[in-house]
Amino acid sequence: MPPNFQGVLPVPGEPGKTTLSEFYFTQALSEQFVIMAGKIDGTSLVDQNAFASNHRTQFMNTGLRINPILFYATPYTCMAAGAVWLPTKWLQITTAVADNDPDGAVTKTGFNTAFHGRDWYTVFQEFDLTIKPFDKTGHQRFGWFWTSRDFATLGGDGRIQFPRVIGRRLLPRQLVPRWARFLRFGNQLYSLTDLERSADTWGFYYNFDQMMYTEAEDPEQGLGIFGRFGFGGEPNIFEQFYSVGLSGKGSIPKRDRDTWGIGYYLANINDDINPAFGLHCEQGVEAYYNIEITPWCHVSPDLQVIINPGGSSENDVAIVYGLRMQMSF
Numbered sequence: 001m002p003p004n005f006q007g008v009l010p011v012p013g014e015p016g017k018t019t020l021s022e023f024y025f026t027q028a029l030s031e032q033f034v035i036m037a038g039k040i041d042g043t044s045l046v047d048q049n050a051f052a053s054n055h056r057t058q059f060m061n062t063g064l065r066i067n068p069i070l071f072y073a074t075p076y077t078c079m080a081a082g083a084v085w086l087p088t089k090w091l092q093i094t095t096a097v098a099d100n101d102p103d104g105a106v107t108k109t110g111f112n113t114a115f116h117g118r119d120w121y122t123v124f125q126e127f128d129l130t131i132k133p134f135d136k137t138g139h140q141r142f143g144w145f146w147t148s149r150d151f152a153t154l155g156g157d158g159r160i161q162f163p164r165v166i167g168r169r170l171l172p173r174q175l176v177p178r179w180a181r182f183l184r185f186g187n188q189l190y191s192l193t194d195l196e197r198s199a200d201t202w203g204f205y206y207n208f209d210q211m212m213y214t215e216a217e218d219p220e221q222g223l224g225i226f227g228r229f230g231f232g233g234e235p236n237i238f239e240q241f242y243s244v245g246l247s248g249k250g251s252i253p254k255r256d257r258d259t260w261g262i263g264y265y266l267a268n269i270n271d272d273i274n275p276a277f278g279l280h281c282e283q284g285v286e287a288y289y290n291i292e293i294t295p296w297c298h299v300s301p302d303l304q305v306i307i308n309p310g311g312s313s314e315n316d317v318a319i320v321y322g323l324r325m326q327m328s329f
Helices: 068-072
Strands: 023-028 033-040 078-088 091-099 121-131 138-147 164-166 169-171 182-185 188-191 201-214 222-232 238-249 259-269 281-294 297-307 318-327
Touching (some): 068 138, 068 201, 068 222, 068 238
Antiparallel strands (some): 078 091, 091 121, 121 138, 138 201, 164 169, 182 188, 238 259, 259 281, 297 318
């Protein structure tokens, strides 16, 4: 999991690239029904969480920012059309269809491939329930997706730093020669181009956030918990994904606008990848504290401890320090 998810955007491995990532239109047809269309980051449309989604003031690690199961649903920004229906005050249903052809992703408009290029598209739907146990606000989200995109069985996604492998030895991307396009299973070599491909894939995810304690004079101040779960069908790199955490606002007296969070994630590698790469799972813990210097300037120290980085027990535990500053004018 990239420890700074924002660092792999807009195009992984291409620093300095500037592009218009999103442009879309929304229109309310009534107080209960909204339609949208255009180029959008599908992961920002669903799987949102009150305590673990905002990249500016909350977690940095990919495993605590989003559910990586969803990376197979769409590339980073694509053409999509959808609708949001609010049949009641406590239920929101989002349904959308998206182009899943990476040739129409972030660096292009997407009009050249949207629904008339390769027959790769995704249908996804999310049910978002607002609940208030003991008068404390919370959300329960259930979602699924199915995509017709053709994936290699051991393929990956650019937003996941999938290691290059020769035999069972992990190598950095820049050290892998162009001819090393193979994997070793026992004593036999397989070309990456010869690997079995899957005609489609699917995924299911669950997401919750819940306030546990709030200040009487300000319901936004208090303490909350959150969690995510995902299950990906083959050939998704991740068979299961879990994350849980705790977040708070105004926990220190006279620091009412400071926020903090601590979270844990576990990503289980697909069983088909395990014997080929010698990978099994990656897990990590992250803690941050967002300090309000002024109403327009915030600073966030961040600390991460990652166990089995890249999913390999051969890698040492990684300790990652971070510092962010946000200024709003």
